[in-house]
Amino acid sequence: MTDIIRSLSDLTGRYDAVFCDLWGCLHNGQTAYPAAVSALQAFRSTGGRVVLLTNAPRPKSSVIRQLDGLGVPRDAYDLVVTSGDAAQMGMLSGAVGRRVHHIGAPKDEVFFTDFAEDLAAYAATQPPITRVPLRDAEGIVCTGLRDDLTETPDDYRASLLLGKTLGLPMLCANPDIIVDMGDKRLYCAGALAKAYEDMGGTALYFGKPHPPIYDLARRRLAETGLTDAQILCIGDGIFTDIQGGIGEGLDTLFITGGLEADRFGPDVENPDPARLDAWLGAKELSPTFAMGRLR
Known part of the structure; x- marks a missing residue:
């Protein structure tokens, strides 16, 4: 049974760290959520570590710049770990070959040039990755749609x-299917990967x-000195x-007021327990906790 809680502070003292999503939890792609920022700052003030764990297909440096622009203060988190970081490791290891064709937006170009410190050291020991036309490639690297404001997966058929x-094979740098930017719903790399698999292609996922x-994320958290942590996703x-959190054996907090906000009653901040239980039962998943919006 999923417990509905009022705020993150209800769990004070139970967890050493949180792995917190970004889109739909901390911001909507256009602005930060003040209550969510305050909740993470308060968690850190009690000694907890905040890892922002995102399926963004770009390296962490790019995401940090985005967070700065959205008004997320840096004292709200300790680390950023992205699907892009993990996918870069897969690419550098040759998971889809060394001659690759890129599908993605201009903003994602940093995927091929900007590596975190641990990945930069690894990249220096590997043969180079070369970007080539599709017919000359050994694999595809998909970071998203070229223009997610106007395109859909059908444009890539x-x-x-x-x-x-x-x-x-396709390396998918962002398993998300959709995200909401303000009131507009956008397709992500995961939508293209799913379409590719539906055709019979092979997709590899890292987020x-x-x-x-x-x-x-665990490795980078351990590098800060925190090992054997109790983690909440x-x-x-x-x-x-x-x-993902359940699969890792971790406790989870489902934010009902994000992607699924219209499913649990008219009050986004207070999900209807009966509707929530019925919906989760149909999904055959049981988060440890639920909350309307992160606060």
Whole structure:
């Protein structure tokens, strides 16, 4: 049974660290949520560590710059770990070959050039990654749609069919299917990867709910001196944040007022328990806790 709580402070003293999602929890792509910022600052003030764990397909430095622009103060978190970071490790290791074709937006170009310190050291020991046209590639690196404001996965059908015909594996740098930017719903790399798999292609995933991003987050958390931590995973994605946390054996806090905000009654801040239980039962997932919006 999922317990509905009023605020993160209800759990004070139970967890050493949180793995907190970004979109739908801390911001909406346009502005930060003040109550969520305050909740994370308060958690840190009690000695807890905050790891922002995001399926953003870009390296952590790019995400930190974005957070600065959205007004998220740096005292609200300790670390940022991205799906892009984990996917970069996969790419550098040759998971989809060394000649790759990129599908993604101009903003994602940093995926190929900007590496965190631990990944930069590893990259220096590996053969170079070369970007090539699709017909010359050994694999595909997908960071998202080229223009997620106007495009849908249907716009990529021809390219995906060609990649599948050529037998190219796809590295998906963001398993999310959709995100909400303000009141607009956008497709992510995960939507293209799903379409590719539906055609019979092979996709490799490195973000939530898959293990590589959690392995990287735990390693970076341990490097701060915190080992064997009690961790709470916070997120609004039932099949990413919550399923991923459960798969890692961690407690989870489902933010009902994010992607699924219209499912649990008219009061977004106070989800209806009966509706929530019925919906979670249909999904066959049981978060440890639930909350309307992070606060």
